Every structure is written in C-alpha cells, then in structure tokens.
Amino acid sequence: MKLLMIAEHDNHVLKSSNQSVLTAATQLSSTIDCLVIGYHCLPIIEKIKKFNSIREVIVCSSENYEHQLAENTSELIASVAKNYDYVLSPATTFGKNLLPRVAALLDVAMISDVIQIISPDTFVRPIYAGNALATVMSDDKIKVLTIRTSAFAPMSMKDQHSAKIQELTHSIPNLTCRWISQELTESKRPELTSAKIIVSGGRGLKSAANFKLLETLADTLGAAMGASRAAVDAGFAPNDYQVGQTGKIVAPDLYIAIGISGAIQHIAGMKESKVIVAINSDPDAPIFQLADYGLVGDLFKILPELQTELKKATASI
Ligand code: FAD
Numbered sequence: 001m002k003l004l005m006i007a008e009h010d011n012h013v014l015k016s017s018n019q020s021v022l023t024a025a026t027q028l029s030s031t032i033d034c035l036v037i038g039y040h041c042l043p044i045i046e047k048i049k050k051f052n053s054i055r056e057v058i059v060c061s062s063e064n065y066e067h068q069l070a071e072n073t074s075e076l077i078a079s080v081a082k083n084y085d086y087v088l089s090p091a092t093t094f095g096k097n098l099l100p101r102v103a104a105l106l107d108v109a110m111i112s113d114v115i116q117i118i119s120p121d122t123f124v125r126p127i128y129a130g131n132a133l134a135t136v137m138s139d140d141k142i143k144v145l146t147i148r149t150s151a152f153a154p155m156s157m158k159d160q161h162s163a164k165i166q167e168l169t170h171s172i173p174n175l176t177c178r179w180i181s182q183e184l185t186e187s188k189r190p191e192l193t194s195a196k197i198i199v200s201g202g203r204g205l206k207s208a209a210n211f212k213l214l215e216t217l218a219d220t221l222g223a224a225m226g227a228s229r230a231a232v233d234a235g236f237a238p239n240d241y242q243v244g245q246t247g248k249i250v251a252p253d254l255y256i257a258i259g260i261s262g263a264i265q266h267i268a269g270m271k272e273s274k275v276i277v278a279i280n281s282d283p284d285a286p287i288f289q290l291a292d293y294g295l296v297g298d299l300f301k302i303l304p305e306l307q308t309e310l311k312k313a314t315a316s317i
Contacts, residue, residue, distance in 0.1 A: 001120065003029035004058075004081055006089040006098065007048055011041045011066070014048060016194045017090035019154030024147045025088055026053050026155070027117045033058055034163075035080055037073055039066035045165065052161035062171035067179040068094075072172040074101035079170070081106060081142055091146035091249070092193065099146050108140035113249075115151035129245045130268035149193060150251035150272055185238045190224045192241065197254045200226030200243055200270070203234060204259020204280065204299055211236040213303055214258060220310050226250065226270075228260045244269035259299050262287025279303075 003025050008015040018034075025032045033056045034048050041061060049057050058080065064072060077098065081087045087102060089095035091113045103110035115133075116124035122137045123145065192198065199218040205211045211231065218225050227237035229244055243250055245265040255273035260266060262278070262285055270276070271290060278291035279299050288294045295302055 001029045001085045002031045002033070002083065003086040003088060004077075004084040005032060005034050006077060006087065006095070007034050007036045007044060008090055008092060008094040009036070009038060009041060009044045011038045012043055014044050015090070015092070015094075016154060016191065017092050017094075017149045018048070019051075019156070020149035020152040021088050021090050021147045022051055022053055022155040023152040024114065024117060024145075025086075028086055028088075028120060031055055033084075035060065035077065037061075037065045037068060037076060039063055047157070049163040049165065050157040050159055050161050051155065051163070052158040053155065054161075054163040056164045056166055058166045058168060060168040060170065064171045064173050067182075068098075069174050069177060069179060070097045070101055071176050072174040074098055074105060075172050076170065077102045078105035080168070081144075085142060087142060087144045089146055091148045095146040099144055103144040106142050106144065108142050108144055109138055111136060111138060111143060111145045113148050114145050115148045126268075129264050130271065131264065148249055150249055154194075185240055187225075189218060190222070192224045192226055192243070193248050193250055195224030195250070196252050197221050197223035197256075198226045198243070198250055198252045198270075198273075199223045199256045199258070200228070200241075200260060201231055201237065201258050202228035202260030202266075203230040203236075204261075205231065205236055206259075208236045210300075213300075217256075217303065217307055217310070220307065220314065221254075223254075223256075224252075226255075228263075228266050257287050257291070258303070260287055261285050262290060 035058045037060045100110045113125045114123045127134045199214050201214045226243040227241040231237050232242045245268040249269050251272035253274045256277045258279045276291045277293045278287040279295045283296045
C-alpha cells in the first residue's frame with residue numbers, strides 16, 4: 001500500500017498540521033511519500049525530508065504553483081496520485097480546498113475530516129456538526145482523505161533522517177484563474193489550530209474595540225485568539241479567527257469562551273478542548289452545559305478582575 005501526503009506550507013514555513021497527517025499516514029502505510037508543491041520552497045524540503053516515516057519527497061517547484069491555486073495544483077496531484085493507494089492532506093482550508101477536486105478528477109469518493117482509522121478501508125468522521133460519527137467503508141482503488149489534525153498526535157522529526165528527493169518538472173499553468181493578492185492577519189501569537197490555550201470571543205463583546213480587550217488576556221496567557229461566527233460576521237474579529245463547524249476545529253488544553261452562547265455550530269469546533277472555561281451573563285447559556293468552569297456575570301466586569309489576578313499569579317511565579 002503506497003501513500004501520498006500533500007504538504008501544507010506557504011513556501012517558507014511547513015505547517016504543523018503535516019505532523020498530525022503523518023501520524024495518520026503511518027497507521028495506513030509504511031510506504032509514505034510526500035508531495036511538496038510550491039515555488040522556491042527549499043526550507044520546506046529541508047524540513048520535511050527529516051521525518052523518518054517519509055520514504056521520498058517529491059518536489060514540484062514552479063512559478064505556476066507559487067500560490068497553490070486549487071485549479072492547476074489539483075490536476076498535478078491527481079496525475080501523481082494515480083500511482084498510490086491513498087492521498088492524504090490536513091482537513092484545514094488548504095486540504096479542504098484541494099482534495100475534493102483531486103477526488104473528482106480521480107473519480108473516487110472524498111472522505112473528509114477523518115478522526116479515526118479503523119482499518120485500511122474503514123474510517124470514522126463526524127457528521128451533523130459533530131453530533132454523530134459516521135463509520136465509512138470505501139472500496140475505491142485510491143482513497144482520498146482529509147485528516148482532522150486535532151484527532152492525531154503530531155509526529156516529531158528525526159534530525160538524522162534524510163528522505164530521498166525526486167524532482168518533477170511537470171508544470172501545469174492555471175488557465176482559468178489567477179492570483180491577485182492576499183490579506184493575511186499578521187500575529188506573533190500561536191497559530192489557532194495548534195495553540196495550547198485559546199481565548200475566544202463572541203457577540204457578547206458588542207464591538208470590535210471591545211474585542212481588543214481579549215488581546216491583553218491572550219498575551220498574558222500566551223494564547224491564540226478565536227471568535228464565534230457572530231463576532232466575525234459583525235466585523236469584531238477577522239475571518240480566520242472563526243472556530244466552529246464552518247471555521248477552524250481546535251482542541252487546546254484550555255479554551256476560554258467569553259460572551260459566546262454555545263450554539264451547536266460553535267461547539268462543533270471546540271468541544272474536544274481539554275478544559276473549557278465560559279464567561280457569560282446568562283446562567284442558562286448552553287455553553288455552561290459543556291464548560292468545566294463557568295463564570296456567570298458581566299464580562300466587562302469579570303475580564304479586568306481576571307486580568308489583575310492573572311498578572312499577580314504570573315508575577316509570583
Ligand atoms: P450569541 O448567540 O448572540 O451569544 C452571545 C452571548 O453573549 C450570549 O450568550 C449572551 O448571554 C452573552 N453576553 C452578552 N452580553 C454579555 C456580557 N456583557 N457579559 C457576558 N456575556 C454576555 N457559529 C460559530 O461560532 N462557528 C461556526 O463555524 C458556525 N458555523 C455555522 C454554520 C451554519 C450552517 C449556521 C446556520 C450557523 C453557524 N454558526 C457558527 C452560527 C451559530 O449558529 C451562532 O449564531 C453563533 O455561534 C453565535 O455566536 P455568539 O455565541 O457569539 O452569539
């Protein structure tokens with residue numbers, strides 16, 4: 001059984017999501033190759049070849065792939081994937097953008113958001129916003145899977161390992177669309193999907209200016225910032241902060257939900273968090289049914305008090 005994983009990166013940084021995909025990959029195959037598609041992405045190749053479960057790194061570097069647009073990148077993946085039994089990528093925006101197209105080009109089913117591998121052809125994935133788990137069996141010749149990264153522990157790399165490198169010169173131009181620009185949220189805080197602590201805000205914060213109150217708390221705790229969809233839709237927080245069914249799926253050690261009611265679509269994205277703290281003025285808010293610790297009260301009173309106590313606690317360490 002041969003497995004092809006598609007590396008998620010931005011030509012400079014290899015995303016931590018790949019390490020969880022590798023853990024899932026080793027449960028399916030002992031012949032794992034990694035396809036790196038990009039442009040001037042040497043730092044990625046140098047890093048990925050050190051993961052000892054990777055046999056070969058297949059590199060396709062071309063100006064045509066600089067921004068990894070799904071239209072031509074999926075064609076390339078489908079052509080390489082024909083020699084494999086599995087194609088895996090993380091169930092992040094990167095994988096969700098690419099792999100359904102790859103599955104369609106290969107004329108096989110797309111198996112999304114896998115959280116457990118039962119056997120070589122049977123997988124578990126959440127459905128109905130995580131309210132039910134489906135066990136799916138596939139007899140497709142090539143199985144195309146996206147992996148929920150929070151469900152698989154990240155694999156560490158071994159410095160002494162060095163996988164073989166194979167270069168592909170095959171470059172497919174993008175004839176249907178072109179990259180114009182992108183706006184990225186620059187942040188020194190940890191990345192949302194791999195953060196150990198997340199401070200997340202909802203509509204209860206009432207404005208974008210108030211949402212900034214969470215930044216001090218996040219920085220004191222070394223946390224990433226998250227948000228409910230209502231907060232994002234209201235313009236309080238950027239789109240890539242969104243946690244939930246249509247946002248990011250997270251499973252940190254500590255998730256602090258502030259002014260978030262706990263709608264099922266939000267819960268779907270954070271319920272695997274190890275400890276959940278909720279701050280809400282409504283004692284009947286659904287988030288309290290899930291929370292390990294609940295503070296009932298006005299967040300605008302509680303937040304400054306919490307901040308003062310945390311400062312005292314961190315100063316005494
Ligand atoms: P609200 O539900 O309005 O809750 C605000 C909370 O703040 C209330 O509980 C209130 O008591 C509390 N509050 C108000 N003032 C204060 C105060 N001063 N102090 C303390 N507490 C206060 N939502 C997501 O989050 N992520 C998703 O990915 C997502 N995907 C969706 C997909 C679909 C198909 C649909 C239909 C919906 C989706 N939603 C998603 C939206 C979801 O249904 C809810 O509308 C949303 O999560 C509500 O956000 P909220 O909790 O911030 O707002």
